[in-house]
Amino acid sequence: MKAEIQDPAEATADGAQERQGKMISEGGSFMRGMLIGGGFCLVVTLLGHIKLGHESASPHEHHHIQAPNKEDVLKLSHAERLDFSKSMQVYCIILVKPKDLSLWSAVINTWSKHCDRTDYYSSENVKVFESIVVDSSDMWTMMRKALQMAYEKHKKEYNWFFIAQPSTFAIIENLKYFVLKKNPLEPFYIGHTVKDGDLDYVDLAGGIVLSIGSVNRLIHVMNEPDKCPETGGLIWKVPGDKQLAMCLKYKGVVAENAEDSEGKNVFNTKSVGTLIKEAMANDPQKVVEGCCSDMAITFSGISPNHMQVMMYGVYRLRAYGHSFNDALVFLPPSNSDND
Numbered sequence: 001m002k003a004e005i006q007d008p009a010e011a012t013a014d015g016a017q018e019r020q021g022k023m024i025s026e027g028g029s030f031m032r033g034m035l036i037g038g039g040f041c042l043v044v045t046l047l048g049h050i051k052l053g054h055e056s057a058s059p060h061e062h063h064h065i066q067a068p069n070k071e072d073v074l075k076l077s078h079a080e081r082l083d084f085s086k087s088m089q090v091y092c093i094i095l096v097k098p099k100d101l102s103l104w105s106a107v108i109n110t111w112s113k114h115c116d117r118t119d120y121y122s123s124e125n126v127k128v129f130e131s132i133v134v135d136s137s138d139m140w141t142m143m144r145k146a147l148q149m150a151y152e153k154h155k156k157e158y159n160w161f162f163i164a165q166p167s168t169f170a171i172i173e174n175l176k177y178f179v180l181k182k183n184p185l186e187p188f189y190i191g192h193t194v195k196d197g198d199l200d201y202v203d204l205a206g207g208i209v210l211s212i213g214s215v216n217r218l219i220h221v222m223n224e225p226d227k228c229p230e231t232g233g234l235i236w237k238v239p240g241d242k243q244l245a246m247c248l249k250y251k252g253v254v255a256e257n258a259e260d261s262e263g264k265n266v267f268n269t270k271s272v273g274t275l276i277k278e279a280m281a282n283d284p285q286k287v288v289e290g291c292c293s294d295m296a297i298t299f300s301g302i303s304p305n306h307m308q309v310m311m312y313g314v315y316r317l318r319a320y321g322h323s324f325n326d327a328l329v330f331l332p333p334s335n336s337d338n339d
Contacts, residue, residue, distance in 0.1 A: 063200060065190060065256040067178045067266070067295060085330055088176040091158035092118040093150055095142050096166050098126055103166035105129070106304035110311040114172040116158065116333050121146035139204070139240035141230065144222065147210075151219050159184035161215055163208040169302045169310045170207055173330040174295050178258060178266065184211040189248055192267040193257040200255040201245030205300040206267035208241065209258075217251035218244075264293035271301045272310070 073081070092115035096104050104120065108129065112118040121142060122131035134145040143163065150161060160179055164170060182188060188211035191202035202208045210218070221228045228247035238246070245255055258266045268275065272292065279290035302310060 063193065063254065063256055064259055064263075065188075066259050066261060068181045069261065073180065084180055085176075088160070088180065088330065089116045089158045090160045090162055090172055090175060091116060091150060091154055092170075092172075093146050093161060093163045094118060094120045094166055095139065095146060095163065096120050096126075096131065097123045097137060100166045101126070101128060102304045103307075106307040107166050110307050111170050111172065111314075113333075115162070117154070119146075119150065121149070138231070140238070140243045141240075143204075143240045143244060144230065147215060147218065148222065151215050155212065155215070159212045161210045161212070163204070163210070164298070165204060165300075167302055168205070168207050168298055168300050169307055170298045171296065171314055174266070174297045175209065176330050177295065178297060179209070179211075182211070183213075185213045186211060187214040187217055187248075187251070187253040188256065189214050189245075189253050190256050190258050190267075192265055192269050193255045196242065199242065199245055199249070201242050202255045202267075203269050204239075204241040205269040206265075207298040207300075208244070214248060214253050217253055218248055221247050221250050224250075258297070260293040260295050262293070266293050266295055266297045268292065268296060268299045269301075270299070271306065272299050273306075274301070275299075 076084070092112060094104075094107060094112065120129065120131040121134050123134065123137040123142060125131075125133050132146070132149060134142050134149075136142055136145070146163070147161070160175075162170065162172075162175065179188070179190070188209070189202060190209040192206035193200050194203050218228075227250045248254075260266055270278075275291045276287060279287045283290055299310070
């Protein structure tokens with residue numbers, strides 16, 4: 001039999017169809033691989049950030065929390081007010097690094113003296129100032145170790161823990177007034193909250209306040225690496241303040257935005273100057289009303305020189321003849337040489 005001779009045009013067409021089919025097949029495999037790989041990365045990322053099985057939120061859950069009403073405080077007896085003013089004990093944790101020396105010095109000489117105790121937790125040993133060394137420059141590791149050490153040494157002495165960076169200026173008396181009628185045994189986690197997906201966290205720039213009730217729960221969950229890992233995130237680094245929120249969320253502790261009676265933030269992640277400029281741009285006729293709360297607790301992004309200016313304005317400048325009729329008086333610690 002004679003072999004069939006295929007027409008060259010038909011052979012070319014068949015070859016093209018074969019190559020096209022092969023390309024479609026390979027393209028399909030590639031796309032499937034991309035989808036599978038992408039799905040895997042998504043799952044791993046989610047597992048690194050959010051795990052199922054959080055404990056239920058505490059009974060007092062709410063995302064906006066306000067200072068006590070001044071009129072209610074004035075109704076308290078003198079003995080009750082005196083007891084409140086003495087029972088408010090704030091332990092300040094300042095997270096510092098060698099590059100922060102000028103800010104560190106400013107904090108030592110200004111507002112930190114109004115804390116009942118202040119300790120500086122440093123990424124490494126610095127000869128110039130006394131500090132507790134945590135041997136890490138990672139902010140989450142620093143925060144985690146600082147809280148563990150503070151809890152171990154001072155859990156029976158202080159009922160409120162304030163965490164800040166050295167670029168933050170804090171008015172501790174306003175902080176004490178804000179938490180005045182709040183039970184520190186309950187899990188409070190307070191500051192300037194930010195929303196990231198389904199996670200609400202307190203921005204470290206404005207300072208973070210934890211009640212002893214929250215710290216108790218946090219220390220417990222820190223012993224569970226699958227829920228509160230020492231390093232945040234499997235795919236990329238999670239900022240320390242977000243990682244703190246994730247760990248607290250497992251124990252039913254939610255971030256609460258601190259506000260005054262008018263709904264203004266009392267923990268600020270910006271400086272006074274920046275807030276005033278923003279208020280002027282929004283409404284030049286209402287700069288004071290649009291800027292800041294009268295009972296602001298923190299401002300951030302403060303230079304060492306501006307920290308001294310803030311100290312003068314908050315604690316030393318007096319308008320004689322004007323009475324604020326304060327409901328309570330919080331005196332600096334007995335060993336403080338500041339005011």
